[in-house]
Amino acid sequence: MVGDEVGATVDETTVDDDEILLAIPAKPEFLRLARIATADVGSRCGLAYEEVDDLRIAIDELCHAIMAASDSGDGSRTLRIHFTAHADAVEIEGTCPGDVAPRLSELSAAILAAVVDEHELSGGDGTSRFRMVKRVTLP
């Protein structure tokens, strides 16, 4: 279960053994798939049950944030999520086409700060992106 270093550049065309790529319509009703994949990766990394639940809260927050910035009105855009299981952390990155820079509400920022170790959100250049990391704390 040793992947690349946290923060390593993602190659979107191939995946290693400890990586998952998920592409879903940028609509809230498809986030269930993102949560399930998130829970699976978190579980494989050995996160505690409730930490896996934290990770699911985080993916919901960040996906909602970039979907809101990418809103095409008909949900025709694609949200791509890349999951990496590192030896000591789960790293999840997401991208979605969007011209508007995504922003987090203060509430979302507080939530994310409480449930994951790192999170970033950027965009405004045609693609909205997020990245988050949750470290494994159990021995």
Next chain:
Amino acid sequence: MSPAPTTPAPEDAVPSFADYRATGDRELRNRLIEHHRGLAAQLARRFRGRGQNPDDLEQVAVLGLLKAVERFEPERGLAFTTFATPTILGELKRHFRDATWSMRVPRRIQEHVLAVSNMIGPLGQELGRPPTVAEVAKATGFSEESVLEAMEANRAYSAQSLDAPTGDREDGDANLASQLGDLDPGHADVEHRLLIESLLGELPERERTIVRLRFWDGWTQSQIADSIGISQMHVSRILTRTLDRLRVRVEAEAEAEADLDAPT
């Protein structure tokens, strides 16, 4: 074995509500709760056989008892059991209202949710730390996939309690507002902060407390569960739907703001 004392030692005597009201002493409160615990257990038993864990039911009833002890005013002349019974029953009914499925979830998965929910607390106590998914799977005899499925299905409980009347504004609001003020100044936006404070203030008391403890005070779900006397999965459910509801409100406010800013 030493002989039983003929007269109760002071610490064994039933404390008076008047003393508790006068002093607010937690030790007195705990002894009052212990003394009346039988009432909570008796009322909890009425709700057995409805698919809920009996221990969870008793915990919920004790939570109602705690509220009754804190609110009881002996000077009004009412017997405590008369006062406490509707409070405890109300807590139990609310628990059931929270614990109904909001969409069709197969019975098998409902049972998995219940079994996983009942396993997490004891397993965590046994291990001395929160259990992993693999450990929950092993303890319940389910596959890890079934445990994860139960985690997702846990979202499908009713969201009715969020439509409950707004709780009183006495507890924690000032504290929450002050803590909001300590958040990253990079996100500082006075109007937005006021909005968040306002939205949190609209939540029922219990939801507001749980959100505050988890996201502002940094408690884990298990710590909150232990403190409030409900299961970790119940805390998870409350957090999930509270956040869903808050998100809808925040997005609606943002859209309204965008409409106002848009050129006519």
